[in-house]
Amino acid sequence: MMLEIRDLYAAVEGSEILKGIDLAVDAGEVHAIMGPNGSGKSTLAQVLAGRELFEVTRGEVLFEGESLLDKSPEERAQLGIFLAFQYPVEIPGVQNLYFLRTAVNAQRRARGEDELDPASFMRLVREKARLVELDEKLLKRAVNDGFSGGEKKRNEILQMAVFEPKLCILDETDSGLDIDALRTVADGVNALRSPERAMIVVTHYQRLLDYIEPDRVHVLSGGRIVRSGGKELARELEKTGYGWIENRTAGAGS
Amino acid sequence: MSAAAIPADAVGLLAGLVRKLEADGPDWHAERREQAAACFERLGLPGPKVEHWRETGVSALAAEAWTEVVETGEDEGGTGWGDLGLARTAGGGELLVADGLWAGPLSAAPEKVAALALRHLGHVAPARSEPFAALGVAAAVDPLIVHVADGANPAPLHVVRHAPGAGEPQVVAAHLLVLAGRDARCTIVETHTAGKGAAHLGIPVTEIVAGHGARVVHTSVEALPETAFHIATLGIEQLAASRVVQHNLMLGGALARSEIHARLDGPAADCRLYGLLLARGAQHLDCRTVVDHAAAGATSHEDYKAILRDRAQTVFAGRIVVREGAQKTDARQQNDNLVLSREALARTRPQLEIYADDVKCAHGATVGRLDRDAQFYLRTRGIPLAEARRMLIRAFAAAVVGTIPHGRLRERLDAEIDARIPGAEEETP
Numbered sequence A: 001m002m003l004e005i006r007d008l009y010a011a012v013e014g015s016e017i018l019k020g021i022d023l024a025v026d027a028g029e030v031h032a033i034m035g036p037n038g039s040g041k042s043t044l045a046q047v048l049a050g051r052e053l054f055e056v057t058r059g060e061v062l063f064e065g066e067s068l069l070d071k072s073p074e075e076r077a078q079l080g081i082f083l084a085f086q087y088p089v090e091i092p093g094v095q096n097l098y099f100l101r102t103a104v105n106a107q108r109r110a111r112g113e114d115e116l117d118p119a120s121f122m123r124l125v126r127e128k129a130r131l132v133e134l135d136e137k138l139l140k141r142a143v144n145d146g147f148s149g150g151e152k153k154r155n156e157i158l159q160m161a162v163f164e165p166k167l168c169i170l171d172e173t174d175s176g177l178d179i180d181a182l183r184t185v186a187d188g189v190n191a192l193r194s195p196e197r198a199m200i201v202v203t204h205y206q207r208l209l210d211y212i213e214p215d216r217v218h219v220l221s222g223g224r225i226v227r228s229g230g231k232e233l234a235r236e237l238e239k240t241g242y243g244w245i246e247n248r249t250a251g252a253g254s
Numbered sequence B: 001m002s003a004a005a006i007p008a009d010a011v012g013l014l015a016g017l018v019r020k021l022e023a024d025g026p027d028w029h030a031e032r033r034e035q036a037a038a039c040f041e042r043l044g045l046p047g048p049k050v051e052h053w054r055e056t057g058v059s060a061l062a063a064e065a066w067t068e069v070v071e072t073g074e075d076e077g078g079t080g081w082g083d084l085g086l087a088r089t090a091g092g093g094e095l096l097v098a099d100g101l102w103a104g105p106l107s108a109a110p111e112k113v114a115a116l117a118l119r120h121l122g123h124v125a126p127a128r129s130e131p132f133a134a135l136g137v138a139a140a141v142d143p144l145i146v147h148v149a150d151g152a153n154p155a156p157l158h159v160v161r162h163a164p165g166a167g168e169p170q171v172v173a174a175h176l177l178v179l180a181g182r183d184a185r186c187t188i189v190e191t192h193t194a195g196k197g198a199a200h201l202g203i204p205v206t207e208i209v210a211g212h213g214a215r216v217v218h219t220s221v222e223a224l225p226e227t228a229f230h231i232a233t234l235g236i237e238q239l240a241a242s243r244v245v246q247h248n249l250m251l252g253g254a255l256a257r258s259e260i261h262a263r264l265d266g267p268a269a270d271c272r273l274y275g276l277l278l279a280r281g282a283q284h285l286d287c288r289t290v291v292d293h294a295a296a297g298a299t300s301h302e303d304y305k306a307i308l309r310d311r312a313q314t315v316f317a318g319r320i321v322v323r324e325g326a327q328k329t330d331a332r333q334q335n336d337n338l339v340l341s342r343e344a345l346a347r348t349r350p351q352l353e354i355y356a357d358d359v360k361c362a363h364g365a366t367v368g369r370l371d372r373d374a375q376f377y378l379r380t381r382g383i384p385l386a387e388a389r390r391m392l393i394r395a396f397a398a399a400v401v402g403t404i405p406h407g408r409l410r411e412r413l414d415a416e417i418d419a420r421i422p423g424a425e426e427e428t429p
Helices: A041-049 A073-079 A096-110 A118-131 A149-163 A179-191 A232-240 A243-253 B010-019 B027-043 B111-120 B131-139 B372-379 B385-401 B407-419
Strands: A003-012 A015-025 A030-034 A055-063 A081-084 A091-095 A167-171 A198-203 A216-221 A224-229 B068-071 B087-089 B096-098 B101-105 B144-148 B157-163 B170-173 B175-180 B185-194 B200-202 B205-210 B215-222 B229-238 B243-250 B255-264 B270-279 B284-293 B299-308 B313-322 B330-339 B345-354 B360-368
Touching: A003 A041, A015 A041, A015 A055, A015 A224, A030 A041, A030 A232, A041 A055, A041 A073, A041 A081, A041 A167, A041 A198, A073 A081, A073 A096, A073 B372, A081 A149, A091 A096, A091 B372, A091 B385, A096 A118, A096 A149, A096 B385, A118 A149, A149 A179, A216 A232, A224 A232, B010 B027, B010 B068, B010 B131, B010 B170, B027 B131, B087 B096, B111 B144, B111 B175, B111 B205, B131 B170, B131 B175, B131 B205, B131 B229, B131 B255, B144 B157, B144 B185, B175 B185, B175 B215, B185 B200, B205 B215, B205 B243, B215 B229, B215 B255, B229 B243, B229 B270, B243 B255, B243 B284, B255 B270, B270 B284, B270 B313, B270 B385, B270 B407, B284 B299, B284 B330, B299 B313, B299 B345, B299 B385, B313 B330, B313 B360, B330 B345, B330 B385, B345 B360, B372 B385, B385 B407
Parallel strands: A030 A198, A030 A216, A081 A167, A167 A198, B068 B170, B087 B157, B144 B175, B157 B185, B170 B200, B175 B205, B185 B215, B200 B229, B205 B229, B215 B243, B229 B255, B243 B270, B255 B284, B270 B299, B284 B313, B299 B330, B313 B345, B330 B360
Antiparallel strands: A003 A015, A003 A055, A216 A224, B096 B101, B101 B144
């Protein structure tokens, strides 16, 4: 099993957001995590990436059999975990290309590989930029600085394509995208699907899953997975909405 | 230092020291120095009641028993700033003549250059109103004059200001006048360094006159030991359609202050003031700028950044004056402060005085810590925390460092920035 989450609880400033998550993801699989706003989807994505803002109060996370929770965000990235941000951060003054090269080489060094020489690096980035249809001019600009919503998301998928991680976590990658951008981003993601790679696709809407077909769908509510199923579950949710969950949760609570 | 150690008359001591110096140059210069000494005595040392000195106290330097006044010379020991790959001069009798450039001491100036010096020397800097400008003019026996002929475009010049430092507390003088002729191009780097140990009070005065259509780039680097006092004055006078780009890089000193007074005297004059203050330990770095829009249609653009750690303090006070009739003025001022520790303190004070009605004036100031979201973002890409911080701190300074046209100087500055990045344990969450 590539990723195993067992009974995971996480809190921010004393208030509990994740309340007992169990999830297993194997190589080659695509898992969708759906759920209403505030259900803890983004928190789960950030906890997996190592955000210090969230305190893990219980449970464990194993990545390729190794405990993840005591590792820094950079160590997790070096192990092959990638988070595509819902809101990619703008970093004025740091050129996108320089950032990419620093990141690639930091990951390679950590894995005991040689750094990429500048020519090989440029070839790699150009090829991947074509894949996600990212304007090469954006490589020379500061990271995400003044990028449109769609450009920011393409830039995330570009990084994913360049780093070739083992586990990709996509946090609401569809939010703020028009249908053309959505299709491009989904094509980029699909091109990276492979038997060695796992993906967790966090999304509020079923729309993205029309393009990135999941193997498993999980519904998160109140910080727990309340239902799991195959890809047909996503279509069912599209019809019924999330109202039934709220009713059920309210019913269970009373 | 105890209060009892303060000499009864620090002003009298300093004025007496500069009066003892014998001049080599023309009589008018001796007179001008005497007038400046008298001005200094009249103005006295600024106390806490003077508005623009409120945040920077000078009582510690008044407590030193200053014994002599010296002029700066060549950097023999090599502080690392001497070798920027540029043609150099230290002033003090050294002559440099090339490509329409004349650089040398006032005492050796040809008639035409001396005549220009007579008109401008000590008049561009605010030597009548600012005590340290007055003291600096009075203390410099033989100022360095740089003259660039009309239309000339000589290679960049590096003015090396180094005080080797003796055993005794020294007042270190350095007076530079830059005269850029009509449509002349002129690029000057001025570095201020000193040997470690001795008490040092630097009072350099730099004056720049940019003729009609001239382009002047002046970069000053203050990299003194963190025990020195340094109070520098820069006066800029710009005629029509001239452009002055100034970089004020403040790195060293226990107490360092720079006063920049720019007067935009002709239409379409363009003044750009960039500053970078790197403060650590118990350093107190202070910069005051006064941009005086005296003509219509001129542009000024200020961008000052400070990076602070430990218990350091910085002050930025930027005043913009738009005079009556200076219509279509476009003045912008930005000051950003990056505070890397809880104990450091950055102060920022914009001041706009506008007497014309058809102008664009904008100012902005920020004080903040390193962006946590940006740190997390970089780390999730496999970049270690220390490197992530280095990237973000360099990026903060990049808006200023990136405008410097000298590659070696930029590299050196980036290294200085890196050397000031606190370890992970130092930054407060």
